[in-house]
Amino acid sequence: MAERQEQAAPDALLTRIGQVVMLHHGGDREEARERLLGLWAELGEDGDPLHRCTLAHYLADTQDDPTDELAWDLRALSAADELTDGRHAGDSGDTGATGDTADAGQEGAVAIRAFYPSLHLNLAADYVKLDRPDAARTHIRRARSACTVLADDGYGNGVRAAIGRLELRLGDGGPGEGGAWGPPRQRP
Structure with missing residues (x-):
């Protein structure tokens, strides 16, 4: 009980x-x-x-x-x-935990x-608000890398889309591409 x-x-x-x-x-x-x-x-x-x-x-x-x-x-x-x-709450550092x-x-x-893509996305957005584009780019790359654990569902697709929007805002065309800091690009 x-x-x-x-x-x-x-x-x-x-x-x-x-x-x-x-x-x-x-x-x-x-x-x-x-x-x-x-x-x-x-x-x-x-x-x-x-x-x-x-x-x-x-x-x-x-x-x-x-x-x-x-x-x-x-x-x-x-x-x-x-x-x-x-390291878990209540662990004493003993690696023999079982059960x-x-x-x-x-x-x-x-x-x-599964939280990591969103955690890094949020940090990237925070750094954008604080006008720290290099830190933002670091976290947006980490967010993109962490996406491999996300399912192909509404949540996963939403996080990936938000990462893509922030990459564009940072002037990055996508994962691994550099770019100048600036406003979001307009499509013709």
Whole structure:
């Protein structure tokens, strides 16, 4: 019984995050930011990396200041890196983890890999807002490289399209091509 409650708790937090995201998408940015910050305080800096990544990713979208948005997106990337590096919340660094904990960590790492294109895309967009085109290009290239894990579905196609739009905005014709910083190109 206790094991089922432990398994339901992480899902409950993701559900709560999703509910606040719907509030944000409904137009109440300030209330969403306050609620997400409350969840962040509840989770803590050392909470589960998957939850921290998800929460920071959405918290970034509620920020008014581009520097704050960048800080939250960097937190999201850091949490993702923590999970994919094999460091999980509650691990003592012991590599002998087995059973449900290891399985849950593995599932989280797989889920996070699908987040990387979006995480890097958001960082690229942050750097564009902060007039740092070289940093933006670095992250847009990383976003494009990470797309191999995305399915050929609405989400994956949407992320790939957003990467393409930002590449054009940066003056890059596509992956690996250089280009001058400037406004989006107009097609004849």
